[in-house]
Amino acid sequence: MKLTDIQIKAIKSTEKTIRLWDGEGLYLEIRPPCSKGWRFKYRFNGKEKRISLGAYPKVSLKEARKRLEEAKRVLADDKDPSAERQSRKRVKAFNAANTFEKVARQWWETQSPGWKDRHADDVLHNFEVDIFPFIGQRPIGDIDAPELLAVLQRVVDRGAVETARRELGNCRRVFGYALATGRANRNPGADLEGVLPPKPKTKHFAAFTKPEDVGRLVKLIDEYWGTFVVCSAFKLAPLFFVRPGELRSAKWAEIDFEAREWQYLSTKTNIDHIVPLANQAITILQALQRVTGHGIYLFPNARDKQRPMSSGSITAALRAIGITKEEHTWHGFRAMGRTILTEVCHYPPEVVELQLTHCVRDPMGRAYNRTTFLPERKKMMQSWADYLDKLKGEV
Incomplete structure (x- = not known):
């Protein structure tokens, strides 16, 4: 019953x-x-x-x-x-112990000691922002190619194609680590080879590259009347021709007046870099130090001194002196320096490229370090500053 x-x-x-x-x-x-x-x-x-x-x-x-x-x-x-x-x-216990996030963090811990701190932080940050929220808690052995693609497609859809491609590469390495340690039977990242959009074409920034245009530009910069901090950054931009983010984020701890050098970690290449300081740059920096030298940044944000100046400050200054985005951009100072130093001043391309923090290799295929050609670069940067003064005087 x-x-x-x-x-x-x-x-x-x-x-x-x-x-x-x-x-x-x-x-x-x-x-x-x-x-x-x-x-x-x-x-x-x-x-x-x-x-x-x-x-x-x-x-x-x-x-x-x-x-x-x-x-x-x-x-x-x-x-x-x-x-x-x-x-x-x-x-169930195995899956709980081997989620994508747990395996990815283990992989990161094994690899990151050999990386630059900035690169290690970037890799982990991308996982935490773009990957973990969506498949972090999934058993790594259960994730297939369509599921991984859906996660990466979100990154592509916001316009960060190159970031998505880097993240795919790191995901492939995590799945490879899972395969090697017996936590997965296949690598879905390998199945996505050629699926993401191609690497975006390099964007060319408008730049003045003719001496007469450069002379007019530096004269207008010299006559610009904005805030003292922005004026100082504006005057140093053509002298240094570094990347915009590197200039506006420069710190006083990186300036060595005795060695006449600015030493910092390049945000683009993740390598240490040296910018020799010409006499003209020293003069500008010494005046600026009296105003902002008590803080962290050479060019602090007007609203928050613990942050650097905004990315739009120099762009706004260029527009204020009548230079359009079709004529010249903040990033265009780099193209300006490279073109004139090689084609007009006839400096060796490898010396100029090193000063631009581009990866340059010797005949044996080895990458030069930050001190390579440093005496030549110091001479070049002083000559460059003098040349800009000469062009300005001819306008």
């Missing part, structure tokens, strides 16, 4: 363990004083076995019968329900 909920609820206590059978091996075991639990009694390979199907009332009579049917289906496949349950528990 089948059990009923009324019958089960009527039992309030018992002095000894009793069993109420529902049929087909399912029974409710009640232990003193009134602990109730579902059990399934079955035989497998000639041996009597039992497994728990849950505690009552959390597992109702209806749910217990449903779990009984599931166990019987396992038996019908000639499998032991108890062994299958243990196997599922092991898989």
Whole structure:
């Protein structure tokens, strides 16, 4: 006779363990004083076995019968329900210990000691912002190519194609690490080769590259009347021809007046770089130091001194002196310096490229370090500053 909920609820206590059978091996075991639990009694390979199907009332009579049917289906496949349950528990524990995020962080910890701090921070930041929120908690062995592509497509859709391509490369390395350590059976990142949009074409920034135009530009810069901080950055931009973000984020701790050098870590190439300081640059920096030298940045933000000036400051100054974006941009100072130093002043291209923090290799294929050609670069940077003064005087 089948059990009923009324019958089960009527039992309030018992002095000894009793069993109420529902049929087909399912029974409710009640232990003193009134602990109730579902059990399934079955035989497998000639041996009597039992497994728990849950505690009552959390597992109702209806749910217990449903779990009984599931166990019987396992038996019908000639499998032991108890062994299958243990196997599922092991898989669940394995998956919980080997989510994409956990494996990725392990991979990062093994690799990052050999990286520059900035690069290590960037890799982890990209994972935390673009990848972990979407597949971080997924078992790494369960992630397939379409799922990974959907995550990377979000990055592509916001216009960061190159970031998406870098993140795909790092995901491939994480899956490769998972393969090598027995946490995955395939690398879905490898299946996405050639799927993401191609690397964006290099954007060429408008720049003055004719001496007469450069002379007019530096004269206009010299006559510009903005805030003292912006004026100083504006005057140093053509002298240094560094990347905009590197100039506006320059720190006083990086300026060595005795060595006549600005030493910093390039944000683009992640390598240490030296900018020799010409006499003209020293004069500008010494005046600026009296105004902002007590803080962190050479060019602090007007609203928050703990942050550098905004990226639009020099651009706004260029527009204020009547230079359009089709004529010259802040980034255009780099093209201006490279073109005139090589084509007009006839400096060796490798010396100029090194000063631009571009990766230059010797005949053996080895990359030059930051001090390569430093005496030549110091001479070049002073000559460049003098040349700009000469052009300005000819306008």
